[in-house]
Amino acid sequence: MENQQIKVAVDAVVFGYHQQQLHVLLIKQKFGPFKNTWSIVGGFVHNNEGLIVAIKREIKEETNLDIQYLEQLYTFGDNPKRDPRAQVIAVAYFALVNSLNLNPTADTDALEAQWFPINQLPNLAYDHQEIVALAKKRLQAKIVYQPVGFELLPEKFEFSQLEQLYCCILERDIDRRNFRKKMLRLEIVSETNEISKKNAGRPGKLFSFNRIKYSELVELGQPLDLF
Amino acid sequence: MENQQIKVAVDAVVFGYHQQQLHVLLIKQKFGPFKNTWSIVGGFVHNNEGLIVAIKREIKEETNLDIQYLEQLYTFGDNPKRDPRAQVIAVAYFALVNSLNLNPTADTDALEAQWFPINQLPNLAYDHQEIVALAKKRLQAKIVYQPVGFELLPEKFEFSQLEQLYCCILERDIDRRNFRKKMLRLEIVSETNEISKKNAGRPGKLFSFNRIKYSELVELGQPLDLF
DNA sequence: ACAAAAGTGTTAATCTTACACCCATGT
DNA sequence: ACATGGGTGTAAGATTAACACTTTTGT
Known part of the structure; x- marks a missing residue:
């Protein structure tokens, strides 16, 4: 096997529901090529870490929210230049949380974290807009045959x-x-x-x-x- | 970012239909820890190669079949030891081909390739049994709301x-x-x-x-x- | 008494399911 | 003429969709 240079990241579209609106949790990037741009939560997988463990760790680190429901959404990696720095494939998840009484607290990395109504999202880093769009579609499809709504x-x-x-x-x-x-x-x-x-x-x-x-x-x- | 050691592979569960039975295409491993064990088709993604391109290349290389339908299935990477040699995450696809007139020809790598009825599979390498089981479930679920059957x-x-x-x-x-x-x-x-x-x-x-x-x-x- | 939201049944239309006999061809 | 698989309709039951008035509370 040649020396593969590809990096593996996990990202999650975190949905919450309050004020009669479906919201998505975003964080503001503090570093990198998308500094000061909003993005969904995520990060690189550690060595010897499973994917689920990795995404749970990232969500915990960046937002402190308690996840109610988590499922794998899709793996983004058809465009090898989706991250301008290096070839990164992102395993995307979609998560539901009961957000009514919880404010996401930006955490140790001092990131800003904020809920945005699904129909009023700012510009997003990388291909995150596409990821959010897919997650929304999945939620709409899912809710009619699996009672995931309760998790919100x-x-x-x-x-x-x-x-x-x-x-x-x-x-x-x-x-x-x-x-x-x-x-x-x-x-x-x-x-x-x-x-x-x-x-x-x-x-x-x-x-x-x-x-x-x-x-x-x-x-x-x-x-x-x-x- | 620490130096990530994770490798990215793509694998495909290729379904065909003939002799009134649903079949899965398997190849026999010639090297590695699962030498002489049957497995689904797949391999490592090349640098600067998109995932879809990678899986199409692998299928072409290993079987010479013309794929009718291809969709992403699931990404396997919760167990960092699923491949005993190194941490490998596998982006799994499921593919449908019209297999009636086609014999998969083992190709350049001199691998054996063979159709197996879905209910009479041999032992499979890695976690490929799990991948095939998921693909079967997906096909069953899919066929009732999307006419993918025609591709077979x-x-x-x-x-x-x-x-x-x-x-x-x-x-x-x-x-x-x-x-x-x-x-x-x-x-x-x-x-x-x-x-x-x-x-x-x-x-x-x-x-x-x-x-x-x-x-x-x-x-x-x-x-x-x-x- | 009025405003606001909760609670509740019926009907028509549609879709789903179950089921059995005749038809066209080759031997 | 018989064996084999192709082709077809109907009726009962279940599900869905549409629709409006009464009840309970706070002001």
């Missing part, structure tokens, strides 16, 4: 929040009655005995995601059509 | 062949009438004016995949439920 919400939530979240991700209206029926029929959301009183109007019951029931459905190989 | 058939085919192929990939029975109705309703298969006469019994019309119609459907964002 707090443990207990109102039905209207869940509905809002779906609208917002799918970028279209949803029929409230049909939505509720579907979710309740599958029994993957359970009523709690708590009641929300934050909003105006009639208070709503709080619900929670029934992970046990969901696992059962998955075991049975039931394809769940949420839409 | 010749240009013109009998309806029964298509049906057989679906049965074989999904590993279950399919209702002939409903299947035909669905395919014809979507207009992605077109009748040709040729007639097959290979088999016993009443000769069947030959059909072809209507790529133009299919592109139109995709443009319209029509989600096509083939099942």
